[in-house]
Amino acid sequence: MYGEAQISGDSDRTAFRRAEKKYKLYQTSLGRRKSLKPVDLSEVFDFRAILESYNRNGGTPDGIVRHQCGFDLPVFGFEDRPGFYFIPGALSVEEQCHWIKESLLTFPQPPNRTNHTAIYGPMHDLFIEAQKKRVLIEADSLDVDVGFTTDFDSINAIANAPKWQFCEEGSKVPKDGSCKSISACSLLRKLRWSTLGLQFDWSKRNYDVSLPHNKFPENLHQLAKRMAVPAMYEKEEFHPEAAIVNYFGSGDMLGGHLDDMEADWSKPIVSMSLGCKAIFLLGGNSREDLPVAMFLRSGDIVLMAGQARECFHGVPRIFTDEENAEISPLVSQLSCQDDLCFLNYIRTSRININIRQVF
Ligand SMILES: O=C(O)CCC(=O)C(=O)O
Incomplete structure (x- = not known):
């Protein structure tokens, strides 16, 4: 699933691949100078701008809905993509810093497994x-x-x-x-994932309940349960049992895939973004379906439930340059001497924590 940005022979066979290719990072070298291929971002949905405009005039652009779900934060989605929920800026800067630290210090600790x-x-x-x-x-x-x-x-x-x-x-x-x-x-630069709670076996693509594991972290459980509410049926509760923490560096991408190993797809995946801005692609049931692209910024939360659970999705690009990473609130928050190590990491990285109820 993971890969450095590279051009492969069949890279534009499907609509999803074409979109990945459109957004991924291409570096060209002219002598000793490296430059980035310009990318057309005009079709990328920006839910932060959508929220700002909603707060000003109460409207949303064509095709975008504001879910009226009684949640205490504004939740948006696409008219034609049921089961997909976007909560812009759901986490405070303090919460983001807390989860960045946990993702680097605690989550990769055994018995949790990592790609290493x-x-x-x-x-x-x-x-x-x-x-x-x-x-x-x-x-x-x-x-x-x-x-x-x-x-x-x-x-x-x-x-x-x-x-x-x-x-x-x-x-x-x-x-x-x-x-x-x-x-x-x-x-550390090559750390790509760690798994929390029930451990996911990537080679068999299933949860291996026989692998030693810690109980799912209680504070993450509480957060995910609270954030999952817009995507839950009334009177139902989300019970997080596992999470995959993805670590992205410059040039890393997460290829289009389905999250289909959990028993009950009506339950959402709660997915939190931390660090550098990224582009997320949400496709359809087939790689042939044209995906929509949207920015994911630090603190955004995405929920995928029901029909959206059956949709291909991926992250073709993260922005690690100062202008586009959009992490200035984190830079201010992590500027004390003790936190500089976290800042140095997150300046050029993105972390995603996606939380699942498995059974
Ligand atoms: O990094 C993201 O925002 C998405 C992660 C994801 O799709 C996954 O781990 O299945």
Whole structure:
């Protein structure tokens, strides 16, 4: 699903692919100068502008509806796309900062799995290790003398020791080039997803309830339950059981896909955007259906329920340049010394937390 922006042979076979191609990042190099291919954003819906105009004159553009659902924030949608709800600026800047920190410090912690787990095993404190500029080293390469022992506890400890360990750069490593290592900074840049609550098995594309997992975080549960209300039938409650946290860097995209692994599609997916602005594509049941494009900004929440659950969707573009990322409230909020590490990350990144009821 993930991919760097690249042109592939069949890239314009379907309407969805054509839209992805239209919006994704193309960098051209002229000598040493890199420039971005200009992109036509005139057809991208901007729900923040729609909200501002609604607040001024009570109207919405053709094709856009304001859902009258008694929710305490304005909720918009498309006339011809039932089940899709857009809540612009749903999260305060403080809430956004809180979830950015959680997404970097807490959510990737074992037993939650990340895209790194299959290669390196459970990995603790990646964000902190990256700030310390430490390096992940294959334990076999470390110059640790375990000696000879008949003590079964020691033998078990050695057998169960993590295969990869974070170390100071340059420490204890043989100098013969045999050592496998990767910097924590580089791993952080390559962090693509982590999973909360019930763990999603990407290879089998289903939830593997046998995998060890923590209870779904209570404060995220409460937030998602509150935000899901516009998409819920009366007297029903949303029970979040799992979430996928997506991490995007410059040039990353999330290809068109369906979220179809949950049992009950009447229940919404609650999807929160944090950090740099992105373009979201909402298509139809087939990749042949022409998708609509819209901006997603930090603090926006999208709900996809019912018919919208059966629609292809994806994120072809994030904007990491200062002018277009639109993260100035986060820049002000995260400017104290202790928060600069989060600011440095989010200046060129986007995080999406999408929360699901699985059963
Ligand atoms: O990043 C987003 O806004 C959408 C994420 C998504 O579609 C997914 O994880 O299934």
